[in-house]
Every structure is written in C-alpha cells, then in structure tokens.
Amino acid sequence: MFLPAQAPLELLQLDWLTAACVEVAILRLDQIDPLISGNKWFKLVEHLKTADRNGAVGIISLGGAHSNHLHALAAAGKRLGFQTVGLLRGHPQETPTVVDLQAYGMHLHWLGYGGYRARHEPGFWEPWRAQYPHLHAVPEGGGGLAGALGCAAIKAQVDAQLSLLGWRDYHGWWLACGTGTTLAGLVLAEAGAHPVYGALAVPEDHGVAVQVESILQGSGRTDYELIDASRGGFAKVDSALLAFIAQTELDCGVPLEPLYTGKALLALKQQVEAGKFAAGTRLIFVHTGGLQGRRGFNTHSVGS
Numbered sequence: 526m527f528l529p530a531q532a533p534l535e536l537l538q539l540d541w542l543t544a545a546c547v548e549v550a551i552l553r554l555d556q557i558d559p560l561i562s563g564n565k566w567f568k569l570v571e572h573l574k575t576a577d578r579n580g581a582v583g584i585i586s587l588g589g590a591h592s593n594h595l596h597a598l599a600a601a602g603k604r605l606g607f608q609t610v611g612l613l614r615g616h617p618q619e620t621p622t623v624v625d626l627q628a629y630g631m632h633l634h635w636l637g638y639g640g641y642r643a644r645h646e647p648g649f650w651e652p653w654r655a656q657y658p659h660l661h662a663v664p665e666g667g668g669g670l671a672g673a674l675g676c677a678a679i680k681a682q683v684d685a686q687l688s689l690l691g692w693r694d695y696h697g698w699w700l701a702c703g704t705g706t707t708l709a710g711l712v713l714a715e716a717g718a719h720p721v722y723g724a725l726a727v728p729e730d731h732g733v734a735v736q737v738e739s740i741l742q743g744s745g746r747t748d749y750e751l752i753d754a755s756r757g758g759f760a761k762v763d764s765a766l767l768a769f770i771a772q773t774e775l776d777c778g779v780p781l782e783p784l785y786t787g788k789a790l791l792a793l794k795q796q797v798e799a800g801k802f803a804a805g806t807r808l809i810f811v812h813t814g815g816l817q818g819r820r821g822f823n824t825h826s827v828g829s
C-alpha cells in the first residue's frame with residue numbers, strides 16, 4: 526500500500542565526468558510522484574506502517590517553514606487519506622511550502638523559536654499526545670532506524686534498473702546528507718557490497734557521524750564515508766554554487782537546489798577532479814529531491 530513509484534535512473538552526461546572517465550547514474554527521487562518528492566517519502570514508509578499497526582489515524586511531526594519532510598508528510602496524507610499535524614519552527618509565515626501544507630490539509634501549530642528548541646526535552650510531546658491521542662508522532666526529518674529501514678527500497682529501485690543502463694554493477698553511492706538517515710539506510714541495505722559516500726550539507730560538528738553510528742550500531746557496518754560539502758554552513762549559498770547549479774541544469778537538464786543536491790554534486794565534482802575515483806568507476810548519485818524548498822529561495826542572491 527505504501528510502495529512508492531519507480532524513480533528513473535539516468536546516466537549523467539557532464540564534461541567533468543567524461544574527462545575523468547567516471548560514470549554516474551542519477552536516481553531521480555525528485556520524480557517519484559507529482560506530490561511526494563525525494564528521500565523523505567522513503568523515510569516515512571516505516572513510520573506509516575507503525576502508525577497503521579498502532580491504529581493511529583494520522584501522523585504528527587515537526588519541521589521548519591521550508592521543510593521537505595513536512596511537505597512529503599502532508600502530501601502523503603493527502604494522497605493516502607490520513608490526518609497530518611505539523612509543529613512548525615518560528616512564527617506564522619506564508620512560504621510556498623506552508624501554503625502547500627495547508628492546501629494538503631495539514632493542521633499547523635507554530636511553536637516560536639524557543640518552543641521549537643524544546644523539542645528534545647523529555648516532556649515535549651506530552652501536551653501534543655494529550656491533544657492528538659490518535660496520531661503517531663514522527664521525529665524531525667523522519668529520522669532514526671525506522672526512517673533508515675524505509676530507504677532500503679531506494680537500493681531496490683537501482684537494482685531493478687541497472688541492466689537498462691547496460692551496467693552489471695556499480696562501485697558506490699554518492700548522496701547528500703542532512704541527518705545521515707538515508708545514508709545509514711543504504712549502508713544497511715548494501716550489507717557491505719558497495720560503499721556509500723555522504724556529502725554533508727551541514728558542518729561536521731552537527732553530529733551526523735554520531736547519528737549514523739547510532740543507527741548502524743549492532744549491524745557492524747562501516748562501509749561509508751562522510752565528506753564535508755556544506756560550504757561554510759547549512760543553507761549557506763555562494764555564487765560558485767549557484768553558477769554550478771545553473772550550468773548543470775543547462776548541460777544535462779537536471780534541476781538541483783542549493784541546500785542538498787547542488788552541494789552534493791559540486792562536492793562530487795571536486796572529488797572527481799582531485800582524482801578520488803579511478804577511471805572506470807561507476808557511481809549512483811541519489812537525487813534526494815528538495816526542489817519544492819527551492820521556491821523559498823531567491824537563487825540569484827548570495828549570502829547566508
């Protein structure tokens with residue numbers, strides 16, 4: 526019932542890949558569904574199953590005013606017909622994301638900034654559970670082991686399409702990391718067969734390594750590498766990044782956004798040009814979506 530549609534897997538045609546004799550196939554998770562986009566859908570699947578098993582009639586979760594997670598959740602609620610409640614960071618504002626959340630029928634509560642910061646405190650959920658006893662609570666971003674397990678389906682989508690590219694195998698994965706949940710899910714699904722390279726959209730001190738380790742704990746898996754792709758901070762955008770995104774879209778038609786996918790592909794270019802991957806290497810780049818959030822940014826402006 527919760528099976529996402531197949532995302533296309535396409536060869537990326539870019540000069541800097543050709544020059545290095547490195548082949549990259551891009552899994553277009555931005556195209557799995559007209560409403561629901563990107564990795565957030567996969568991270569929700571196990572949470573939706575748990576909600577179902579527990580007899581919950583919907584999901585309550587939290588995020589910011591541009592949140593890809595809340596957007597995917599609200600879209601899934603509309604698509605599959607369950608109730609959604611979103612707890613938002615900050616004060617009421619009308620971003621394109623927020624307009625969609627409301628159009629999809631998500632009920633919103635604005636927590637302010639202090640109220641949102643309290644989300645990790647022990648008593649945080651109590652009043653919300655009391656107010657919405659029939660809803661299942663999902664952590665910020667759909668993280669944790671449940672979120673990671675849903676991402677095994679991403680590998681299945683690639684496996685099903687490799688032969689269409691004429692590939693028998695690949696050498697590894699490359700994808701953007703925010704919490705590292707999706708990366709951890711792929712590491713578990715690979716079970717050592719191929720390494721997973723995570724391009725960090727947040728600075729290294731944001732605890733991604735710890736979160737990945739906590740999800741992988743007990744599995745014994747260490748087949749991954751985290752690379753700083755944050756360019757000075759989460760959501761920090763500079764002119765070289767914007768120029769790269771515009772050029773990539775011109776060259777191969779793939780739309781990227783500046784927070785995750787644009788930074789991840791630019792970091793891959795830098796690593797390829799530095800000789801990290803031998804000629805003949807074949808990689809899977811995951812387009813993790815996020816294009817809905819791009820509407821909230823003036824992509825011509827530079828700064829934090």
Ligand SMILES: *Cc1c(COP(=O)(O)O)cnc(C)c1O
Pocket residue numbers: 563564565593594666701702703704705706707708785786813814815816
């Ligand atoms: C949330 C998000 C990520 C990061 O996913 P994690 O599982 O938190 O690492 C990457 N790309 C996009 C577009 C996202 O919305």
